[in-house]
Amino acid sequence: MRDLLNVESLTISYRTRDHLVTALLEVSLTLAQGEILGIIGESGCGKSTFSSVIGKLLGPAGVVENGHITFGGKDVLSFSGQELRSYRANDIAYVFQDPMNTLDPTKTIGAQFRRLISASAWRQKAIEALAHVGLTDWRRVLPSYPHQLSGGMAQRAVIAMALIRKPRLLIADEPTAALDASIRCSVMDLLTAWCAEIGSAMIIISHDIPVISNYCDRIGVMYAGRFVEIAPAEDFIVGPRHPYAMALLASEPGQEGEDAVLQSLEGSPPPSISRAPGCAFADRCIYRTAPCSAGFPPLVACGSSKVACIRLGDIHGEAAS
Numbered sequence: 001m002r003d004l005l006n007v008e009s010l011t012i013s014y015r016t017r018d019h020l021v022t023a024l025l026e027v028s029l030t031l032a033q034g035e036i037l038g039i040i041g042e043s044g045c046g047k048s049t050f051s052s053v054i055g056k057l058l059g060p061a062g063v064v065e066n067g068h069i070t071f072g073g074k075d076v077l078s079f080s081g082q083e084l085r086s087y088r089a090n091d092i093a094y095v096f097q098d099p100m101n102t103l104d105p106t107k108t109i110g111a112q113f114r115r116l117i118s119a120s121a122w123r124q125k126a127i128e129a130l131a132h133v134g135l136t137d138w139r140r141v142l143p144s145y146p147h148q149l150s151g152g153m154a155q156r157a158v159i160a161m162a163l164i165r166k167p168r169l170l171i172a173d174e175p176t177a178a179l180d181a182s183i184r185c186s187v188m189d190l191l192t193a194w195c196a197e198i199g200s201a202m203i204i205i206s207h208d209i210p211v212i213s214n215y216c217d218r219i220g221v222m223y224a225g226r227f228v229e230i231a232p233a234e235d236f237i238v239g240p241r242h243p244y245a246m247a248l249l250a251s252e253p254g255q256e257g258e259d260a261v262l263q264s265l266e267g268s269p270p271p272s273i274s275r276a277p278g279c280a281f282a283d284r285c286i287y288r289t290a291p292c293s294a295g296f297p298p299l300v301a302c303g304s305s306k307v308a309c310i311r312l313g314d315i316h317g318e319a320a321s
């Protein structure tokens with residue numbers, strides 16, 4: 001499969017009143033056309049920064065200190081004016097956690113579709129898009145204001161608006177976290193089915209590991225501003241390699257051992273992302289040794305995965321290739 005997105009050595013900070021706060025450190029990743037990548041990691045590890053910068057949506061405090069992003073071979077960070085507008089309108093789309101923050105509360109759903117589609121056939125296209133996400137009662141939905149819809153209906157309308165222009169990449173940041181548990185699967189089903197139909201790649205950010213493992217081709221685990229493991233979903237779910245990924249998975253309900261006791265992930269991520277040498281997870285890692293503090297391990301191939309840990313051979317009895 002051809003590459004759609006290429007992120008190379010990306011380092012990003014936020015400017016605060018008196019200093020720079022690091023958010024991403026030397027992050028590299030490739031996404032193929034049509035591929036679904038899930039990103040997991042505790043709060044503050046850089047997931048939202050990573051997803052925002054792909055759309056050049058960092059905001060005025062964000063500083064790209066280093067690195068490149070190419071999308072379809074074009075240099076995203078150099079986009080401005082019409083080129084940036086066209087990229088955001090046609091190539092990528094976002095679905096965020098809370099549909100009420102995405103939709104304009106002062107306009108009906110119909111008016112919001114009309115703003116998106118300039119063609120005179122906007123109504124028919126909107127009806128078809130709503131049907132795609134299971135909202136067949138368009139006579140009710142189109143004249144409704146967002147607050148007149150349930151959370152699930154509003155998120156389906158957001159998905160319809162995101163996919164109606166057939167983006168090449170959809171970024172879904174916690175797309176079902178604000179929805180009732182009973183409809184999460186159906187919303188994920190329709191989101192991924194529609195992306196597959198139009199050949200759109202997806203990046204799904206979620207704290208929900210079962211969701212990520214069910215729907216994604218690959219899983220990227222972030223810790224303190226870096227990817228520490230990137231693995232095919234089916235390999236990851238049966239055997240994560242990085243100690244942080246192992247601990248994350250072991251702390252998931254359903255992963256209790258024979259004693260029926262769920263392991264907890266001790267400690268918490270660093271309050272701010274440090275650029276000091278050494279593995280950022282070492283403080284919490286049961287496998288740490290003195291060399292872990294010497295320099296950050298790069299992501300290296302390990303079977304079909306990439307893992308950033310110098311203790312891989314000792315932990316799993318296998319050498320990184």
Ligand SMILES: Nc1ncnc2c1ncn2[C@@H]1O[C@H](COP(=O)(O)OP(=O)(O)OP(=O)(O)O)[C@@H](O)[C@H]1O
Pocket residue numbers: 014015016021022023041042043044045046047048049050061271272273
């Ligand atoms: N506007 C900002 N100004 C200063 N620091 C910021 C800003 N936005 C994010 N950060 C910092 O950048 C780092 C990465 O944050 P980011 O929001 O990308 O993480 P995240 O993994 O998405 O977290 P969450 O799961 O809570 O959304 C954190 O240390 C965070 O405090």
